Amino acid sequence: MSKKIEVKNLYKIFGSKPKLALKRLKEGWTKEKILKTTGQTVGVNNASFTVDEGEFFVIMGLSGSGKSTLIRCLNLLNRPTAGEILIDGEDIVKYDRQQLREFRQNKVAMVFQNFGLFTHRTVLGNVEYGLEIRNINKDKRRQIALEALESVGLKGWEDKMPTELSGGMQQRVGLARALANNPDILLMDEPFSALDPLIRRDMQIELLEIQSKLKKTIIFITHDINEAFKLGDRVAVMKDGKIVQQGTPEEILNNPSNEYIEEFVKSIDRTKVIQAKNIMRKPNALVSIKDGVRVAIKEMQASNISSVFVVGRNMELEGIVTIDDCVDAVKNKQSSLKELLRHDFYKTSPDEYIENLLENAVKSKYPIVVVDDENKLLGIIVRTSILSGLLPINSTNDTPA
Amino acid sequence: MNSFPELIKFDPGMYIEALVDWLILNFQGFFDALTDVIKWIVFNIQDGLSFIPWFLFILLIFLLGWKLKSFKSGLGYAMMIMLIGLIGLWEDMIFTLAIVITSVILSIIIGIPIGIYSAYNQKLEALLKPLLDGMQTMPSFVYLIPAMIFFGLGTVPAVFATIVYSTPPCIRLTSLAIKRVPKEMREAAYAFGSSRWQALVKVELPQAMPTIMAGINQTTMLAMSMVVTSSMIGAKGLGENVIIAINRTDIAMGFNSGISIVFLAIIIDRLTQMISKKYEHV
Ligand SMILES: Nc1ncnc2c1ncn2[C@@H]1O[C@H](COP(=O)(O)OP(=O)(O)O)[C@@H](O)[C@H]1O
Ligand SMILES: [Mg+2]
Numbered sequence: 001m002s003k004k005i006e007v008k009n010l011y012k013i014f015g016s017k018p019k020l021a022l023k024r025l026k027e028g029w030t031k032e033k034i035l036k037t038t039g040q041t042v043g044v045n046n047a048s049f050t051v052d053e054g055e056f057f058v059i060m061g062l063s064g065s066g067k068s069t070l071i072r073c074l075n076l077l078n079r080p081t082a083g084e085i086l087i088d089g090e091d092i093v094k095y096d097r098q099q100l101r102e103f104r105q106n107k108v109a110m111v112f113q114n115f116g117l118f119t120h121r122t123v124l125g126n127v128e129y130g131l132e133i134r135n136i137n138k139d140k141r142r143q144i145a146l147e148a149l150e151s152v153g154l155k156g157w158e159d160k161m162p163t164e165l166s167g168g169m170q171q172r173v174g175l176a177r178a179l180a181n182n183p184d185i186l187l188m189d190e191p192f193s194a195l196d197p198l199i200r201r202d203m204q205i206e207l208l209e210i211q212s213k214l215k216k217t218i219i220f221i222t223h224d225i226n227e228a229f230k231l232g233d234r235v236a237v238m239k240d241g242k243i244v245q246q247g248t249p250e251e252i253l254n255n256p257s258n259e260y261i262e263e264f265v266k267s268i269d270r271t272k273v274i275q276a277k278n279i280m281r282k283p284n285a286l287v288s289i290k291d292g293v294r295v296a297i298k299e300m301q302a303s304n305i306s307s308v309f310v311v312g313r314n315m316e317l318e319g320i321v322t323i324d325d326c327v328d329a330v331k332n333k334q335s336s337l338k339e340l341l342r343h344d345f346y347k348t349s350p351d352e353y354i355e356n357l358l359e360n361a362v363k364s365k366y367p368i369v370v371v372d373d374e375n376k377l378l379g380i381i382v383r384t385s386i387l388s389g390l391l392p393i394n395s396t397n398d399t400p401a
Numbered sequence: 402m403n404s405f406p407e408l409i410k411f412d413p414g415m416y417i418e419a420l421v422d423w424l425i426l427n428f429q430g431f432f433d434a435l436t437d438v439i440k441w442i443v444f445n446i447q448d449g450l451s452f453i454p455w456f457l458f459i460l461l462i463f464l465l466g467w468k469l470k471s472f473k474s475g476l477g478y479a480m481m482i483m484l485i486g487l488i489g490l491w492e493d494m495i496f497t498l499a500i501v502i503t504s505v506i507l508s509i510i511i512g513i514p515i516g517i518y519s520a521y522n523q524k525l526e527a528l529l530k531p532l533l534d535g536m537q538t539m540p541s542f543v544y545l546i547p548a549m550i551f552f553g554l555g556t557v558p559a560v561f562a563t564i565v566y567s568t569p570p571c572i573r574l575t576s577l578a579i580k581r582v583p584k585e586m587r588e589a590a591y592a593f594g595s596s597r598w599q600a601l602v603k604v605e606l607p608q609a610m611p612t613i614m615a616g617i618n619q620t621t622m623l624a625m626s627m628v629v630t631s632s633m634i635g636a637k638g639l640g641e642n643v644i645i646a647i648n649r650t651d652i653a654m655g656f657n658s659g660i661s662i663v664f665l666a667i668i669i670d671r672l673t674q675m676i677s678k679k680y681e682h683v
Contacts, residue, residue: 077588105594116589120607130593132603181593 003086004185004217005051005074010083012069012241015040018081031240043069043078045241051234053184054215058232060222060264066241067221071189074219075108076100087185105134109178113190115170117162123149123173124158130181141180148180149173151210168199179210188220192227197277198379204231225264226278229253237261276357277350279386280370280379286311289318292335293326300326307366310337315376320345320366347371350378354386361386421547432551439503439557447499455491459483462668469675478671481664488657490639494665497628497638500556501669504563504624509617512568516575516616517601526576533569541566541630549634559627559636567623574616578609614677621673625666639665 013021021040024033031042044066051057059067072078074085076092084091092103109130110116117126127148131141149158152172162170171191178186192200204227211218222228228235229249236246237260245257256262284303287296289312300308300323310318319341329340345366348357361368367380425432453461459479466475485494519526544565548558582605590600606613632640639662646655 075592077592101594101596103594104592108592110589110592112585112589114585116583116585118586118589118604118608120610129590129603133593133595133599177593187592 002053003050004053004055004088005049005219006084006086007047007049007074008084008086010044010047010070010073010085011081012043012066012073012078013040013081014043022081042066042241044073044080047083047238047241047243049236049243049246051217051219053217056211056218056220056231056233058220058222058228058235059238060225060228060235061238062223065238067223067238068189069241070238071187071219071221074185074187075104075110077110105130105181107183108185108187109181109183111171111174111178111186111188111191113193115162115167115174115194117170117173117177119162121162122158123154123160123162123165126162126173127158127177127180129177134181145176145180148176151179152176152206166199167195168203171195171203175207175210179214184217186216186218186220188218190221190223193222193224198281200227201281207231237264275350275354276348276352276368276370276381277378279354280350280381281385283309283367283377283380286377287321287337288312289337291337293329293337293340294335296321296337297323297326297330309369309377309380310341311377317347317369317371317375317377319343320369345369348381349373357381357386421550425550436552436557439507439560442506443499443503443556443560446502447495450495450498451492455486459486465672466668469672469679474671478668481668485661485664488661490642490658490661493637493639493642493658494661496636497640497662497665500559500563500631500636500638501621501624501628504560504567504627505617505621507560508564508568508571508620508624511564512571512616512620513575513613516572516613517579517606519572520576520579529572529576533573536565537569541627542633545630545634554635556636558634559631562631562634563624563627566627567620570619570623571613571616574619575609575613578612578616579605581612582608610680611677614673614680618670618673618677621669622666625662625669628662 011022011025013025015021015038017038017040021034021038021042024038025031025042025045029037031045034040034042047070049057059070061067069078073080074087076095080093083093085093087103087107092100095103118129121129124142124145127145128141131144136144146155146158149155152175154169154172154176157165157169162173165173171194174191192203195203208231210216220231222231229252232249234246234248235252236243237252238244239260245252245261247255252261253265256265285299285305285308287299287308287310289310296308296310300306306324307320307322309320312318321337321340321342325340325342329335334340346357346360346364346368348368348370350370350372357368361381361383367382369380370378372378450458459482462482463475463479466478468475482494485491515529519529541562544562545558548562548565552558552561586604586608587600590604595603628636628638629640629643632638632644639658642658643655643662645651646658
């Protein structure tokens with residue numbers, strides 16, 4: 001595989017005297033000491049890494065560790081204080097203004113944490129932006145933008161304003177806007193951190209699908225280790241502006257290089273930390289208590305499942321019905337669901353840890369249902385989603401922590 | 402003991418006077434050309450306004466009010482403008498309107514670019530801030546003096562003094578609006594390879610528009626408030642009537658022209674406010 005991005009000894013220092021701070025940094029002063037004595041903030045401290053073409057590279061670290069500063073150097077929204085950034089072998093730091101614009105127009109696109117959408121433009125206008133900047137004609141850019149919107153599942157939303165959309169949909173617009181430009185490299189700075197967990201999971205899966213189709217080189221930032229290990233081919237861990245470890249998720253899990261990373265890793269290899277709300281998903285099918293037996297049968301057939309949860313007007317959980325019971329009921333000319341309700345499923349709160357769900361997940365013939373304090377249905381957990389939530393973790397459970 | 406010592410004397414006005422003298426001496430040609438331009442604009446606007454028959458004018462005001470706000474508002478504005486006509490000040494109102502519109506157009510042409518530039522340039526901003534504060538708090542009468550010296554008497558110095566007095570909010574709010582464009586949005590513009598001009602025209606200005614419009618509204622209102630003052634140096638229109646009324650202590654005439662100015666100001670204020678609302682999008 002060919003090298004797409006090569007970052008060599010990159011430094012970024014904020015303040016009025018970056019050269020002085022750089023000198024001190026190279027003399028071995030800490031970030032804190034430099035801030036105290038010179039007033040300069042060290043954003044990135046001697047970062048080096050390589051990303052292959054088509055690779056999904058994740059940068060992980062706590063808030064303030066320099067992740068944004070680093071990724072923003074890759075399209076020169078931040079100008080590095082020192083170091084080289086080779087993209088396809090060319091040092092972009094040396095680009096003049098025109099070369100930089102062309103580079104940004106053709107090779108990289110960015111997706112922002114708070115979406116960065118243009119609120120005065122329609123969804124379509126947002127997605128067209130990059131193409132407009134490149135002077136692509138109206139019909140062509142409309143066509144490309146519509147395709148990009150369709151690829152992120154937003155067909156039909158093109159004339160809405162961004163503020164009319166939910167957070168998840170807004171970030172889809174952000175993604176479509178980046179994809180419309182057909183860049184080689186996608187820079188994503190905590191793109192899903194502002195979204196709630198369920199939507200976040202959907203977006204992660206979708207991003208992986210898009211990636212497997214389009215084979216972009218992706219630099220993805222997160223402060224969430226679950227997200228990092230789920231998405232990344234390779235992961236770099238940052239602390240105080242430094243990259244403290246990089247490698248595949250397995251390598252990092254098996255061999256955390258210091259306490260800091262161990263702390264991180266601890267948070268992942270325990271079923272104690274993953275909660276029901278992290279792995280639940282929206283049920284494929286649901287029926288209302290007022291619906292008849294035939295509706296229930298149709299729903300189950302449509303989703304190819306053998307049982308379906310029944311809810312009341314406000315999503316309160318009534319029970320579950322099975323396809324066999326329903327078919328019998330039709331034969332007996334019964335049409336109400338009320339008599340068919342079963343209650344022998346397992347119910348849990350969203351904050352329950354997987355650890356406590358494992359046994360029931362294996363025993364129960366129905367999905368586990370997640371409800372809130374008022375018995376409202378929030379989501380379901382099927383056996384496979386517990387397994388997939390645990391798999392990369394289980395495989396390394398035997399390594400000493 | 403209680404009086405300020407006269408030994409040390411500082412007379413800043415003297416320097417300003419010297420500056421004005423110097424300007425006159427060296428830039429007379431420039432001021433003449435400027436006079437012609439301003440005159441040309443004012444007279445054309447005035448011609449254009451006078452060309453509209455009065456009933457059509459009232460109808461237009463009504464339609465604008467209706468379209469921008471409500472049927473009732475449209476009716477209200479139409480009544481007010483009608484009253485000005487009934488009072489017998491229709492032509493004076495057209496004069497005043499021509500001066501105000503000219504001043505506002507020129508204020509916008511001057512104010513928006515300066516505002517944009519100062520949003521990017523901290524030095525210019527630091528320089529402008531006290532200047533703008535001063536321009537706005539200085540009693541508006543003071544501007545009449547250089548206006549008269551540069552441009553003589555009549556409409557043109559009135560426009561000049563009005564511009565000096567009413568441009569600050571346009572500059573200030575434009576600058577504020579550009580600086581307030583969300584950081585991520587500006588970065589998104591640059592991340593896609595926009596030039597500075599593209600980022601300005603496609604992202605920053607549209608985002609800033611509601612606030613810029615609010616600035617234009619304020620500028621318009623300040624221009625209206627200069628109507629009477631600038632009549633002291635010979636501008637025709639509603640203000641002229643106020644001055645005459647003062648000289649004659651003619652209460653009726655004073656009230657008539659005063660209320661006409663108020664009506665006109667209300668209409669212009671509401672209409673520009675409604676227009677600026679149209680630009681809100683967040
Ligand atoms: N524009 C800036 N000016 C000064 N300091 C900054 C700037 N941007 C980031 N920093 C500092 O750089 C460090 C790293 O920040 P950042 O890259 O945003 O961290 P992260 O994205 O990992 O949360 C922090 O100490 C932050 O305060
Ligand atoms: Mg960040």
